[in-house]
Amino acid sequence: MMRNVAIIGAGQAGLQLALGLQASGYGVTLVSDRTPEQLLSGRIMSTQALFHDACTTERQLGLNFWEDACPPxxxxxxxxxxxxxxxxxxxxxxxxxxxxxxxVDQRLKFAGWLREFQTRGGNVVLESADIQTAERLSSAHDLTLIATGKGELGQLFARDPERSPYSAPxxxxxxxxxxxxxxxxxxxxxxxxxxxxxxxxxxxxxxxxxxxxxxxxxxxxxxxxxxxxxxxxxxxxxxxxxxxxxxxxxxxxxxxxxxxxxxxxxxxxxxxxxxxxVTPGVRRPVATLPSGREVLGLGDTLVLNDPLTGQGAGSAAKAAAIYLERILWHGDRSFDRVWMTGTFDEYWSYARFVTDWTNALLGPPPPHVLEVLGAAQTRPGVAHAFVNGFNHPPQFFPWLGDPQAAAQFVAQHGVAEHRAAGFTRA
Ligand SMILES: Cc1cc2nc3c(=O)[nH]c(=O)nc-3n(C[C@H](O)[C@H](O)[C@H](O)COP(=O)(O)OP(=O)(O)OC[C@H]3O[C@@H](n4cnc5c(N)ncnc54)[C@H](O)[C@@H]3O)c2cc1C
CATH class of the missing domain: 3.30.9.40 (D-Amino Acid Oxidase; Chain A, domain 2)
Structure with missing residues (x-):
């Protein structure tokens, strides 16, 4: 029997997951607060740089429509x-x-993906969703996801104080x-x-x-x-x-x-x-609606970092890829709280490094980080390793928080000059 999934929020995460599920034969209802035309004529939203691994999640779904035209x-x-x-x-x-x-400007991407979803027969509900919307959809779908980014609906999910060191932008x-x-x-x-x-x-x-x-x-x-x-x-x-x-x-x-x-x-x-x-913060992955039904968060709704490190859209893309795989793999079993929590935990095992790295960069860099940056000026291998960490932030660990590991990082990459073309000295 065809499974039905509702996704509230047609941004990087919601659209990517909706198109992925649709391609696998799922019935998907997608709530968007804007039409493609409104998106295209609306305000810019982001700098939305997607590094290679995140781009791969889009390519795997055949959604990289603008890659040939976009300056790399x-x-x-x-x-x-x-x-x-x-x-x-x-x-x-x-x-x-x-x-x-x-x-790729999110106005272009979101409008293009939304049209694609509709062209492929997807059900789009044009609405600024609230709790009643979530109630209505969750009663008629096997799984309901909230992917409204920084939007207010995310407040359905409790803030996780241990993972949220900041209470102000x-x-x-x-x-x-x-x-x-x-x-x-x-x-x-x-x-x-x-x-x-x-x-x-x-x-x-x-x-x-x-x-x-x-x-x-x-x-x-x-x-x-x-x-x-x-x-x-x-x-x-x-x-x-x-x-x-x-x-x-x-x-x-x-x-x-x-x-x-x-x-x-x-x-x-x-x-x-x-x-x-933006007030950075992490929320708990499952919210219980007044009816008692449970909904799962996705993307910035749950893990909102300052855009300083340029990771939010890439992380949303990775979250959508993980959720897609876990939904497909789950087959016709019930999407209960255990499954929801496990799905977020799999994403968090990656995203926690993005959050820790971004939060660390919001403060003044400690001496061992300055030493790594200084070494990158004269050692192309260190510059290369640092720069390519943006594609996979777990690579900044453990050295980011550990002076000894930082010295090892410099020693390990200090002689590796391969693939470091483009290096310049101050
Ligand atoms: C200035 C700036 C620069 C950034 N630069 C980068 C960068 O270089 N690289 C990077 O990876 N990330 C960057 N980001 C972050 C990135 O844009 C977000 O992290 C990413 O878009 C999050 O994806 P998402 O799907 O979770 O949410 P979004 O992409 O924000 O999508 C959420 C969607 O839900 C809609 N919505 C909200 N409320 C409702 C509602 N009640 N009903 C229906 N729909 C609703 C919104 O309008 C939106 O379309 C930047 C962010 C900012 C603000």
Whole structure:
């Protein structure tokens, strides 16, 4: 007998899981709060860089529709401006990723995937869901998942205090999509600028919507401001032009090498700016509705990290892949609390490293981490290992939290120069 699954939330995790289940013959009801047209003409949502392993989960389902058109992200470059010498870097290195990352504007991706799901006969309910929606769907489906990301419905799930060290946002965010940004000299990259005590600024290329339809390449500037600091100036800005000018002025002041790249930039479209803040936290995986029926969370609904390390969409993709496999493997057995908890636990055995790494980066780096970053400047193997950890964050452990392991990490990679092309010294 065909099994029926309801998914509330048509984002990275919800859509990917819905399309995966649909391809395996499941009956899927998907709740979206926006039509494809509304998504395409709406505001930008993310920088959404997906590293290789996460891209693989999409490729396996044949959902990588934009990969040929999307400019690849070939590496990662880290820069720390010198505190006393304006325009100079105190620390800098770059290395290539073994496989490129891709950033496809979520407006494009979610609209395209939603249309695909509908074209393949999927049942889409257009609704801003609430508890009554969850009750209605859970009474008519074998399994109901909540994948509403940062949305309020996630509050159905209890916060897990032991896994949630923060009760307030650690950064205030400002993002914009730009055209006419000069490329980096050696290879494309996530250009990761860390300004101690002030915040972080990221530039990376991707593919976005073009006015009048179609797609166009873009580069984003994403500012993660430490609250109350000099980058934290965007909260009240409503005018996109002012947003752009303020960003350019901050780059001129703090990161002149990025200002040079963006001084002739323009916004890609009228919806290409975003401000916001995220309180990182982890929630318990199962919620009990007033009726007593249980629902399972997925993606950011359960594990919400600050976007500092660029992992949320990739982690949502991995969660969707794990949930898909476990749903298929479970066959016609009941989706009870034990199965739900086990499904999340399998995801958490990966995601806990993402959470620990991201939370660690929100604070000042301890001396042993600075030593690893310093070593990466002169040892291409260390730079290469560090950069490729973004594809699989468990690789940052145990050295991230252990000075002895950090020294071993440097020793182990210090001589390995293979595949470290693109390395540059400060
Ligand atoms: C500024 C910024 C930059 C980021 N950069 C990166 C990056 O470079 N790389 C990366 O991997 N991640 C990044 N992320 C994080 C990433 O975008 C998210 O982690 C990811 O999209 C989470 O996927 P999800 O499916 O859990 O939730 P989402 O993709 O947010 O999808 C949830 C969906 O549910 C919908 N929804 C919400 N409430 C309801 C409701 N009541 N009823 C119906 N639908 C509802 C939402 O509108 C949305 O469409 C960034 C995030 C931000 C804010």
């Amino acid at each position: 992200v070939e590496g990662i470059a880290l820069s720390v401006p010198h505190p006393e010498l304006p325009g100079q870097k105190a620390l800098a290195f770059s290395a290539r990723l073994d496989q490129p990352a891709y950033s 650690q950064r205030h965010l400002a993002l914009m999509y730009l055209k006419n940004v000069a490329p980096r000299p050696d290879h494309s990259a996530v250009s990761f600028n860390l300004i101690p005590g002030v915040g972080e600024v990221f530039l990376l290329p991707g593919l976005t919507v073009a006015e009048g339809g179609g797609t166009q390449p873009y580069e984003n500037v994403f500012i993660e401001a430490i609250p109350g600091g000099p980058l934290d100036v965007f909260a009240e800005v409503r005018d996109p032009r002012q947003h752009l000018e303020m960003m350019q002025e901050l780059l001129r002041q703090f990161l002149p090498w990025e200002y040079e790249r963006t001084q002739h930039a323009e916004l890609t479209d009228t919806q290409a700016t975003l401000t916001g803040r």
